[in-house]
Amino acid sequence: MIDRHLRHVPRLGRYPSxxxxxxxxxxxxxxxxIATALPIIAQSPILPPFGLLLLLSWRLLRPELWRAWIALPLGLFDDMMSGQPIGSAMFLWTVTLIGIDSVEHRLVWRSYRQDWLIAAAAIIFCIAGGVFFARITGGANVRxxxxxxxxxxxxxxxxFVVRQCARIDRWRVMA
Incomplete structure (x- = not known):
């Protein structure tokens, strides 16, 4: 008699939580x-904004996953973790996701290079916007x-981050 705990449980027909x-x-x-809060000592900003990278990766990898409003709570959390003025990532990330939505409506199909170009424009916009918000809220000579x-x-x-998100996504949808 086979113990019922040792039996193979089929994954067909099961759904992830x-x-x-x-x-x-x-x-x-x-x-x-949270990774931006790591205690790394540097004279200039070198650590990439991983929260932004992951947000863009998920948005471009799975467009149906999120609406543009998700940038508000995630941006607030990023502002609290990074020390940026409250509302800067909320505004910049929301504008970025709205911009990505408008670009997606104009494109019939997207390739990997177009995704990288969209992400590059969004990254430059968000980092430059972060510098702008830091300067207008009293940040010393930030250039x-x-x-x-x-x-x-x-x-x-x-x-690299998109590839890691794709691996996590495979696990996420697996039953």
Missing amino acids: RFRLVGTPVVTVMLGS LLLVAPQMVWTVLLFP
């Missing part, structure tokens, strides 16, 4: 935002040239 489907992308973006290496590094890191 609701939290796994909906919560996994949100949790990964929040973990990416755009100072964050240029961070922009380049973040744009070059985007394909």
Whole structure:
């Protein structure tokens, strides 16, 4: 007699949990935002905004997953973790997702290179907007040239982050 705990349980016809489907992308973006709070000492910003990278990766990988309003709570969490003025990531991320929505409505199909170009424009917009918000809220002499290496590094890191999101997505939809 076979013990019922040792029997093979088929995965056909089973569905992943609701939290796994909906919560996994949100949790990964929040973990990416927490990564900016790591105690790394540098004279200039070098750490890419992982929360933004993960948000863009999920949005471009799975367009049906989120609406543009999701950027408000995730941006608030990122603002609290990164130390940026409250509302800066909320505004910049929401404008970015609305912009991506408008670009998607104009394109019939997208290729990997177009996704990378869309993400590069969004990354440059969000980092430059973060510098703008830091300057108008009393940030000392923050220059755009100072964050240029961070922009380049973040744009070059985007394909790796998309690949990791695709791996997580495979696990997320698996029963």
